[in-house]
Amino acid sequence: MEEESSIKDLFETLLKEDNEKKIIRLIVDDKEPEEIVEILLNSKEH
């Protein structure tokens, strides 16, 4: 089976910090900026 390639994986490889990876993942997933802010703040709370 052919290996799945993805730009998301590429940038996750390039970025070292977890929160940077998370931000890019959310952006690649086409989330709206407000939604991204909410997700990031909620994850910080927990």
Added chain:
Amino acid sequence: MIEYDYLIERDEGNEVKEFRPDKIPKKMENLCYIEGPNSSGKSTLLNIIALGLYGLKNNRLHPALQDKLKSLVGSNHQKLKFTIKIKNKNGSLEIVSEKLDLNKPDIIVKEITSNGERKLSKEMFERDYNLIYDIPHDPTQRLNHLIDDIKDAQIRYGNSIGRLKETVRRILAEIDSSRNPKRISELNTQYNDKENELSICNKTIEKQQLQLNIVEDYTYFRFYNEYKIKLNQVQGKIDNLRKNAVKTEKKTHNQNSEYYTNLEIARRTVQEMQSIYNKVSDLLNISLTKDKHYLNIWQKIDLKRALEELQFDENLEECILHFKRVLREQEDELKEDESSKEADFFNALIEVLESYKRFNLTIPGMEKSISEFINDLKVAAEKHDTIIKKRKNIEETDAELAKLKREMDKLNTSVFPDMIRLKPLLGTKMSDYITENAEQEISSLNNQLSEFQNKYEYYENLYSAKGKPIEKEIMSKGGKKIRDYISYTEEQLKDKIKELRNSINDETANKRTLEHSRISISTELERLKDKKPHRYQNQVEALNELLSKLNLLESKFKIDYDSYIKEIIDKNLSKNITKEQENYNDAIFHFLAKKIGRFAHINKEYKAIKVDLINGIIHTEDKKRIHLQDMGTGQSQSAYLKGLLNTSDKRKVIAMFDEVAMMDNKSLEPIYKKFRELYEGGKLLAGIVVQRGEEVNVISKIK
């Protein structure tokens, strides 16, 4: 299912020709291979589909293809209208693009689903759909173009980070202007602080104003009376001199005699002594606090009589010595005073520190600069101002008394003895000389009179303006403070008035600033109290952290990664690349390998693990190094097209490949396989491969 229809009207000068699809069927399967001779309409079909799906504005389309799309709609001799419909496998989604008017440029793109119909703008289309339209002319070069996808993505994500950053900034601004309990509490504290400062400021102004009134009342009263008396005294002296001058007839005398030379010296010295005597009299009035009865003796001394008697009043020397002794005692007492010692210490300290003011030093334990510390010391020393002034006046009186004694001794020891020896030879001529000089003295006294008159009028005006308070009233209002001012000279009192006025002006300016600040705080408080709290009120710190992280991330995508990928595209690496750039290149090369996946080369299939675009080498899983230039053209095209289809996002793909002439069935098969895989997964809406052929032939590639 793909359905289409179009009409092209072309003006050929002598006639207008119409072109419609007549060779290629208007309905075909979603995945198909079309071959046909030139002018059979196969490229026109692909161009119209691309045009209908915002291909003209798609900067990923090859410039040669863009030109073809432009010629369809941008020529004056040609008009076009069309309808394209692409329905997915189960009919749940349909994309319709229409240009219904030959003469209007409008193209409408719609998406029809079970939820209804919605128009798709270019941005909406590009967000949800991915139009891939390519002509792989030069496969080895075009493989490089895969990297354009990454470059585009970097720019796209960099922009998204920028938008996210703006959103965070906006939220922070909203929080700042919303009802923020912490901010309200801070503002309340600030408001109370300003209130307190204002209250202190008002009290200071009130206190200083009161003090100014006291000093003004006292000064104007004192010098109004003092100059009134002085005026009378000078006027009396002038009158006396005139009376005596009239009685005596002016006579000539022998100016060459030694006696008159000495007399002239004595006259000038006595005149100088008179001026010192006057000054000492004023100073003694304010400086002397004990044994004041000597002042009565002092005031009766007539220095000019010495010119006739050739000796000074015997009380002069006694008074001088007495005053010097008493003043020394007074000074010693003042020096022993704690307040005086403190003032001396502060002033000595200020003098030392002034020499080090230019150095940027901080006083240990105080966290203050030298200049700040000097200011503090000056304020502290200021409290002992009165005692310092008293000592200064005593020192000055002592110095003037010494001067007076020196002049007296000079006459007593060297001038008067000669005059006494010569006098018997002169007879009555001395009184003549005195008369001759009376006019000169009257003139000098008139000058003094004019000066006193001016000062008298000056103080009279000021005193009247204050309502001419009587002495008792001034003393009772001034209380203890007045006793300090008694020892001040006229200049010292005038300086005090000036200093108080300046201080009141400064405090008033400070008060205005405080009032403005208080109003601003109050307005801001009112505004905030009307607002509702923000949902992220308590997460300002986290938002600021996020903002700073986004700044770094944006710069990484828009600056660092952009420069790295440009070097890969230009195949021009910097000499000393950083570890970060090395990692980046490595990640890109592995990513490209994943995009290509398995590929065929000389009858064998390989799996790419790294595509080194700088050196043009594909590294395979079984450690083979295949140079791109050695790859069969068809195989290279196949690898490239497969790469294009390996998209990473969720967008649905419409893929069209034209002029794949160099690819044989073996090279094309992986493409069809990929088409089917994506189509079955619901990700591919349409996949069309077009090639030149002898006859028109449309073959479904769904099974």
